[in-house]
Amino acid sequence: MNDGVSTPIWLHIGPLAIHETVVTTWLIMLVLVVASILMTRRLSLQPGRLQAMLEGVVLTLENAIANADSRNARRLLPLIGTFWIFLPVANLLGVIPGMHSPTRDLSVTAALALVVFFAVHAYGVRQSGLSYFKHYLSPSPILLPFHIISEITRTVALAIRLFGNIMSLEMAALLILLVAGFLAPVPILMLHIIEALVQAYIFGMLALIYVAGAMQQTTESPVTTSSRSTSGAP
Amino acid sequence: MELDWTTVALEIINFIILVWLLKRFLYRPVLNIVEQRQANIKASLDQARDAQEQADALKRQYTERLQTWEQEKQEARHKLQEELAREKAGKLESLRIRLDQEVDKARAARDSQNQQWRRETTEQALQMGAGFASTLLQPLADPHLEERLINLFCQRVSAWPPERLSGLRNGGDIEISTAYPLQESDQRRLQETLQTLATDHRSVLFQQDASLLAGVRIASGGWTLGLNLADELRGFAESYHE
Numbered sequence: 098m099n100d101g102v103s104t105p106i107w108l109h110i111g112p113l114a115i116h117e118t119v120v121t122t123w124l125i126m127l128v129l130v131v132a133s134i135l136m137t138r139r140l141s142l143q144p145g146r147l148q149a150m151l152e153g154v155v156l157t158l159e160n161a162i163a164n165a166d167s168r169n170a171r172r173l174l175p176l177i178g179t180f181w182i183f184l185p186v187a188n189l190l191g192v193i194p195g196m197h198s199p200t201r202d203l204s205v206t207a208a209l210a211l212v213v214f215f216a217v218h219a220y221g222v223r224q225s226g227l228s229y230f231k232h233y234l235s236p237s238p239i240l241l242p243f244h245i246i247s248e249i250t251r252t253v254a255l256a257i258r259l260f261g262n263i264m265s266l267e268m269a270a271l272l273i274l275l276v277a278g279f280l281a282p283v284p285i286l287m288l289h290i291i292e293a294l295v296q297a298y299i300f301g302m303l304a305l306i307y308v309a310g311a312m313q314q315t316t317e318s319p320v321t322t323s324s325r326s327t328s329g330a331p
Numbered sequence: 332m333e334l335d336w337t338t339v340a341l342e343i344i345n346f347i348i349l350v351w352l353l354k355r356f357l358y359r360p361v362l363n364i365v366e367q368r369q370a371n372i373k374a375s376l377d378q379a380r381d382a383q384e385q386a387d388a389l390k391r392q393y394t395e396r397l398q399t400w401e402q403e404k405q406e407a408r409h410k411l412q413e414e415l416a417r418e419k420a421g422k423l424e425s426l427r428i429r430l431d432q433e434v435d436k437a438r439a440a441r442d443s444q445n446q447q448w449r450r451e452t453t454e455q456a457l458q459m460g461a462g463f464a465s466t467l468l469q470p471l472a473d474p475h476l477e478e479r480l481i482n483l484f485c486q487r488v489s490a491w492p493p494e495r496l497s498g499l500r501n502g503g504d505i506e507i508s509t510a511y512p513l514q515e516s517d518q519r520r521l522q523e524t525l526q527t528l529a530t531d532h533r534s535v536l537f538q539q540d541a542s543l544l545a546g547v548r549i550a551s552g553g554w555t556l557g558l559n560l561a562d563e564l565r566g567f568a569e570s571y572h573e
Binding site (some may be wrong): 144180 | 333340343347354358365370
């Protein structure tokens with residue numbers, strides 16, 4: 098029985114159970130990749146409207162990243178840009194009747210949060226080597242447990258924040274649809290659109306701040322600052 | 332709401348693949364074309380900058396050439412003005428010299444003309460004076476005047492310097508001319524006086540010459556001496572030439 102929160106299993110491949118959210122993610126990936134291939138197939142030095150729009154989107158993403166870390170904007174663009182492209186589509190998918198946002202699944206948001214978690218350390222180590230981990234011992238080794246707790250809690254907060262907002266919006270729309278009938282949840286769907294875009298932006302921006310903070314680590318730890326910045330996020 | 336680790340793992344893999352695919356098919360082509368366009372724009376800007384620099388260099392060269400030409404023009408004009416001034420000064424100097432010469436020539440001509448006029452006027456005046464005097468003295472001339480002139484001759488001749496009388500001493504016979512016939516005493520007094528002056532004995536010839544008006548003329552060879560109105564008036568008229 099679908100409780101509105103759990104996602105159904107579509108198929109089994111051996112011992113692996115493929116849930117609906119995974120299939121939806123594949124569908125989104127397919128759409129994004131095919132659209133990208135189609136739009137970048139005939140790029141020219143004299144851009145048309147579509148190419149100008151596409152270049153505007155990519156350059157806007159790069160500039161937004163450069164505002165946080167101007168030196169590594171080009172390196173961070175694939176990861177952060179993909180968050181800012183994938184998450185709005187994934188969040189807004191629930192607006193389409195019969196479809197569900199993959200981000201209403203905690204497993205998906207947890208996976209994305211884990212990607213951010215590992216990306217932070219991967220970029221940090223790539224930037225500073227193993228000395229990157231020294232910032233956990235600063236300003237005092239006594240603070241090491243608190244740094245670890247901070248890493249875990251901000252990752253959990255990333256996952257829970259996106260999951261909770263998207264799941265609650267879909268649940269609210271579903272309940273209003275069940276109680277009030279057709280067209281009644283339209284206002285809440287408009288709120289869903291805004292909230293989906295805001296949450297996608299917040300998730301990508303937080304990921305950018307975490308990764309940029311890790312890449313700028315030397316002796317002091319901006320992770321604490323980044324952690325503080327998450328406290329004000331919805 | 333439970334966490335499915337299979338889904339988590341698959342989603343992680345899905346997202347990483349999506350990152351790679353978008354990087355491959357979206358970010359890289361778009362950024363490449365943007366960079367290519369920026370490179371073209373930069374090349375165009377560099378080309379425009381080069382053209383601008385060449386234009387500036389040409390403009391600078393043109394300006395320098397203009398300045399050089401202007402300087403050469405000024406120098407040539409200055410040189411021409413100097414030559415004109417020099418030539419003008421030379422011509423003015425030569426003109427001034429010619430003018431001075433002309434002025435001197437005119438002054439000399441004027442002086443010469445004045446002198447000629449004065450001489451002619453003087454001669455004319457002397458001639459007229461002599462004429463007037465001759466006309467005036469002609470009625471006054473008589474034997475008494477001649478006698479007084481002979482007396483005056485006899486008084487003065489002894490006081491004359493010896494060189495004035497050298498012609499008399501070196502001459503031959505003595506001719507004594509008078510306007511009126513001389514009395515014998517006058518003849519004897521003249522003869523004695525002249526023989527005393529001649530320091531030797533000479534023959535003396537007396538004759539009458541009315542053109543003398545009054546007085547005496549003594550001639551010996553080429554030497555002539557006299558004290559008469561005609562010779563005195565002629566001497567007066569010819570005194571200018573002396």
